[in-house]
Amino acid sequence: MSKQHVGVAVIGGGQAGLSMSWHLRQSGTDHVVFERDRVGHEWRDRRWDSFCLVTPNWQCRLPGYAYSGDDPDGFMAGAEVVTFLEKYAAGFDPPLREGVEVSRLRRTGNAFDLLTSDGPVTADQVVIATGGYHRPAMPRLAEKFPQHVVQVHSSQYRHAGQLPDGDVLVVGTGQSGCQIAEDLHLAGRRVHLAVGSAPRAARRYRGRDTLAWLEEMGHYDKSVHEFGDADEVRLRANHYMTGRGGGRDIDLRLFATQGMQLYGRLRTVDGATATFGDDLAKNLDNADAVAEGIKDAIDAYLERRGLEAPAEKRYEPVWTPGVPRDLPLRDVAAVVWATGFHRDHRWIEVPVFDGRGYPTHDRGVTSCPGLYFLGLPWQHTWGSGRFAGVARDAEHLAGQLSRARRRQVTEGVSWLAGTPTETYPDLEWAA
Numbered sequence: 001m002s003k004q005h006v007g008v009a010v011i012g013g014g015q016a017g018l019s020m021s022w023h024l025r026q027s028g029t030d031h032v033v034f035e036r037d038r039v040g041h042e043w044r045d046r047r048w049d050s051f052c053l054v055t056p057n058w059q060c061r062l063p064g065y066a067y068s069g070d071d072p073d074g075f076m077a078g079a080e081v082v083t084f085l086e087k088y089a090a091g092f093d094p095p096l097r098e099g100v101e102v103s104r105l106r107r108t109g110n111a112f113d114l115l116t117s118d119g120p121v122t123a124d125q126v127v128i129a130t131g132g133y134h135r136p137a138m139p140r141l142a143e144k145f146p147q148h149v150v151q152v153h154s155s156q157y158r159h160a161g162q163l164p165d166g167d168v169l170v171v172g173t174g175q176s177g178c179q180i181a182e183d184l185h186l187a188g189r190r191v192h193l194a195v196g197s198a199p200r201a202a203r204r205y206r207g208r209d210t211l212a213w214l215e216e217m218g219h220y221d222k223s224v225h226e227f228g229d230a231d232e233v234r235l236r237a238n239h240y241m242t243g244r245g246g247g248r249d250i251d252l253r254l255f256a257t258q259g260m261q262l263y264g265r266l267r268t269v270d271g272a273t274a275t276f277g278d279d280l281a282k283n284l285d286n287a288d289a290v291a292e293g294i295k296d297a298i299d300a301y302l303e304r305r306g307l308e309a310p311a312e313k314r315y316e317p318v319w320t321p322g323v324p325r326d327l328p329l330r331d332v333a334a335v336v337w338a339t340g341f342h343r344d345h346r347w348i349e350v351p352v353f354d355g356r357g358y359p360t361h362d363r364g365v366t367s368c369p370g371l372y373f374l375g376l377p378w379q380h381t382w383g384s385g386r387f388a389g390v391a392r393d394a395e396h397l398a399g400q401l402s403r404a405r406r407r408q409v410t411e412g413v414s415w416l417a418g419t420p421t422e423t424y425p426d427l428e429w430a431a
Helices: 015-026 041-045 078-092 140-144 175-186 210-216 252-257 280-305 390-407
Strands: 004-011 031-035 096-098 102-108 111-116 119-128 150-153 167-171 191-194 261-263 266-269 273-276 332-337 371-373
Touching: 004 015, 004 102, 004 111, 015 031, 015 078, 015 390, 041 078, 102 119, 119 390, 140 266, 167 175, 175 191, 175 252, 175 332, 191 252, 210 280, 252 261, 252 280, 261 280, 371 390
Parallel strands: 004 031, 004 119, 031 096, 119 371, 150 332, 167 191, 167 332, 191 261
Antiparallel strands: 102 111, 111 119, 266 273
């Protein structure tokens, strides 16, 4: 089969890949967007039925396109997110090849070889826009549960009715774990929740959505490198809250007063009993402290700027844990593992990764000329992997691609793995 050649291959047709394609369209750059499924796949097929965005609709802004509905302070449901992306793609007609998977990427000479399900392709430049959540993370403890317990990952959970009758254990309290636990709780299921160290945030404070205050304060303009521990920041769990019902706090202590059973981290399973750590009180206290710390920052900002906002009473805990206890598994019918995802870049046969498999890059520019990443969580700022910030990253990266083409950095150049500035100190890698 003869090879097809393109100027730029964009791998991934989600919000990141489409954002890059929009810029390439504007510049008249020859490119193709490969999407192994279809536009909106992640939002359509890996979310539960009651899912909705945690970020408000006004933060949904892609290059040349932004939310324009009548509920900017609301939170789009999963189906609405899919429609949002489909309308975006229809608006500028990207060269999108849906149902085409890229299974291997290699650097050969001054170009890249891609093995796709539709045949081989070569490209001068490649943008990997597949995000950072690839393979569901299932701990080895899953193997120790009795056979009668149905186990699903959060990406497989749809609604309470898909699980057999009986108690449900939810493991993990990031955004997905807390929202799924709430979904089951509202459906009348008896929920056991293993609480981890994820922080929380109030949905609203002093008359506005907390995220609106943080954006006004410039929090989302901060580069990951301003935090001093960029590698750790990229690994942290997101604050839990929800956009369900118009948006509200998720207060695990309140759920406990309503019958939800809370535990510390899941430690062991012996086939009949699940054992948990004694860190429940600490985890709840730390989550509350983060939420109150955000309020402190908002208060300080208002005072510093001399701004008026409604006063608001601070949070007071409504429940405190007792003595840690085990969970007999005889009445547990199902486990939902809200334990995140692993990155999977094994198909990329180019040495641009660190010891933990994370792509080494400077705002998406790797040490390999012509190879770029877009849409990674905390690629540059908090919004990099979200609707809120991917447009800015795409604009920056589009400029980098254009500059690289003009300077012809890939022509006759051999390269070594390393950071961009170490390998090519004479190149202008920053915008």
